[in-house]
Amino acid sequence: MNTGPQVTFTSDFFKPIPGEEEHTNPGCYGQALAQWLAERLQERGVPVEGVIPEDFGWIVMISRKPFMLWLACSNTEDSTTEWMVYPVAELSVTQRLFKRVDPTPELERLRSHLAELVPLIPGVTNIVWE
Numbered sequence: 087m088n089t090g091p092q093v094t095f096t097s098d099f100f101k102p103i104p105g106e107e108e109h110t111n112p113g114c115y116g117q118a119l120a121q122w123l124a125e126r127l128q129e130r131g132v133p134v135e136g137v138i139p140e141d142f143g144w145i146v147m148i149s150r151k152p153f154m155l156w157l158a159c160s161n162t163e164d165s166t167t168e169w170m171v172y173p174v175a176e177l178s179v180t181q182r183l184f185k186r187v188d189p190t191p192e193l194e195r196l197r198s199h200l201a202e203l204v205p206l207i208p209g210v211t212n213i214v215w216e
Contacts, residue, residue: 090193092172093204094162096212102166109139116143116159119169123157126203145174148196152187157196168212171204173197 100118107114120137124146128134135147143160154176162168173196175189204213 088175088189088193090173090197092170092216093200094168094170094212094214094216095204095207095210096168097207097210098167099208099210100166100169110143111141113161113164114141114143115161115166116169119171120144120146120157120159122207123159123171123200123203126206127199130199132199153189155189155192155196157200171200173200 100116100122102115103117106117109117117137117139120143124134124137127146127148132148135149138145138147140158143158146157146159148155148157154174156174156176157171158174159169159171162170173193175193201215204210
């Protein structure tokens with residue numbers, strides 16, 4: 087799994103959605119953030135396959151071929167105002183072994199979209215890239 091840089095930020099714009107924890111681990115949120123990012127990406131012409139729950143939070147699935155490309159979205163340490171997002175490229179075993187696919191350009195493209203979108207989040211502060 088290849089990941090791009092992670093961005094963390096503070097915003098009270100995204101609220102936990104009732105029943106959200108039934109799809110993730112207790113205290114893990116990010117559905118509203120993932121839905122917001124999916125909508126903004128689609129407005130920019132980026133195809134989005136959907137918003138999917140995971141145990142750590144939510145993902146915005148961008149594509150599944152030639153490799154899975156997605157954004158991981160979640161809150162930090164049971165907070166409902168501090169958030170983290172990072173792009174992920176998940177290659178198959180064959181792709182990793184034979185290095186037939188380089189996910190770097192797609193990860194960078196997704197990171198660039200994030201860099202432009204995060205400052206647009208209402209009430210956003212404390213933006214940190216790691």
